[in-house]
Amino acid sequence: MSTTLECIAQWITRQRWYAGKGHEPRLRILSHESVPSDDPDARVSVLLVMDDEGNIPTLYQVPIVERSSVQPAQHAYLIGQNDEGDYIFDGPHDEAYPRALLALLAPDLAREVTVTRSTVLSGEQSNTSIIFEIDGTPSIICKVFRALHHGDNPDVTLQAALSAAGSTAVPRFVGEMHGEWDDVGRPNGRASGHLAFAQEFLAGAEDGWKVALRFAAEGSDFTELARSLGEQTARVHSGLASVMPTTEATDDAIAGFGVSWARRLRLAIQEVPALLDSRDDIAAVYETARTGTWPLLQRIHGDFHLGQALLVPERGWVLVDFEGEPLRPMNERDRPDVALRDVAGMLRSFDYAAGATPGNPTEWAEACREAFTAGYLAESGVDIETFRPLLDAFELDKAVYEAIYEARNRPDWLAIPLRGIEHLLAARTARLGA
Structure with a gap:
């Protein structure tokens, strides 16, 4: 004993x-x-x-x-x-x-x-x-x-x-x-x-990740659910802004975001050498965002993806697990942030649902991304063109983080974030050339 x-x-x-x-x-x-x-x-x-x-x-x-x-x-x-x-x-x-x-x-x-x-x-x-x-x-x-x-x-x-x-x-x-x-x-x-x-306890609730995987595997249309999830996300952001403090994005705060993006990119290049050729293009996205227009900073979900949303019968989407990124210190998780970080996280999650599905249905993922974004913008009233550089930066930063994670833990999945980075950079180049 x-x-x-x-x-x-x-x-x-x-x-x-x-x-x-x-x-x-x-x-x-x-x-x-x-x-x-x-x-x-x-x-x-x-x-x-x-x-x-x-x-x-x-x-x-x-x-x-x-x-x-x-x-x-x-x-x-x-x-x-x-x-x-x-x-x-x-x-x-x-x-x-x-x-x-x-x-x-x-x-x-x-x-x-x-x-x-x-x-x-x-x-x-x-x-x-x-x-x-x-x-x-x-x-x-x-x-x-x-x-x-x-x-x-x-x-x-x-x-x-x-x-x-x-x-x-x-x-x-x-x-x-x-x-x-x-x-x-x-x-x-x-x-x-x-x-x-x-x-x-939400009886009958389904995990959003599992629902999306089922739809993707069946080739079923998920856009209506994606749009309603975008709308619900916007309502949560609006609610948080009304009940919790907001603050201006000061020069120091913006500089802090830039430092975080650059640090993560340096680490990713060390662990995923395939990113070296994209380093300058990614850094250019970060610089454009840093010097562009920023919204008010507010409390957000902080670790948003399909697994953090439950589909509840006769109620629709319910968001859970607001604990933030598990690896971040608790005193950092309660800081005001940019709501578009959550949007970027969910956009990456749709890419992951496609990447985890046999055949990698990229068209299915793109339709979900567009529907989610449309629902979010319609409910929030955000002018996406004003904040597009910022959304691009947060989505790229998320994909860079994913590349580090997959290289360390699931090398077979590394292609998912690498494809995402390639797609994001190509889409930005196409917009700039339009």
Whole structure:
């Protein structure tokens, strides 16, 4: 038997959300908070565990349930047995923790309803989502953040603000939970951030990426759905601009975008030598955008693609996962940005749907791109000719990022962003020559 921390150290390396792949964890507990439970046989608590191994220490949230015995069906989520003889279970998979969590997130709701069952959503990489059945019907989904960061999580703040304003373009917000922990790097020695939040569960919702892949494989017309997704995206941008701060694109801010584009291009050329011949043309696009007209900066989705949109029966498109790019520090994700970054992300996603489909139906992708853009422009009133250089720059930057990612992780997919870059540059040359 081992201490609870030793049990977690052996278990954590097998979890998909553990970021320290390739090294043995060096853990210490920053916080161990007991959580009230209605199960007399369970002791529920939440541990905040720092892994000091690796280049950057990472803080993890580990909810646990301790029990005096283990049933055969519980072995799949057993963390271990500690020195006291207690069996330790991963909290989200044990019914005691989800009920306790809902009572903390939405105490009034928890008193009014009966949670008949909870299940963990499979396939997630960085967080853990729990679906709550109320009186036998899946009704609420709660996201438990595993890797914690100082500062408010935009996945919570943006969706909560839109929901409070009455938007149906995001799931209805239910509740949120903050936490605090010691941090010697903060001026007051303490850090804080979101631990979890809950929102309505959208029954029958289909992942936009899977829907698009099905349409592409069948050669079916996706343009009506693409256009409505563009319209919904514009409504979300308008809603965010109305409930969150906006700011002028200052010279310093614009220079910052330019530095980011140039840095990413340099890295891409090092890792994808095939881009060397296009370097000057790409840099020219960035320079044209940098010296052109810029809109107000505002809060945006930040990591927008087909997988972040759900197609809900009798409701249409609903946007989710506003957490931003996972690799960006949390303090950068809450900065005002350019709404066209989201547009560019979705345009690239249509190219990816075609590239992932046998036969690479480029005409299908182009029709989707045009329909999405038309829907966005019609709803937003943006003058695309005024901001075309900026959209080109963001789409190129996204494709350059994709080239780096594919070269590192999926070399067989590298042709998708390389074709995208070639197409974007050719289309710009054709417009300039017109």
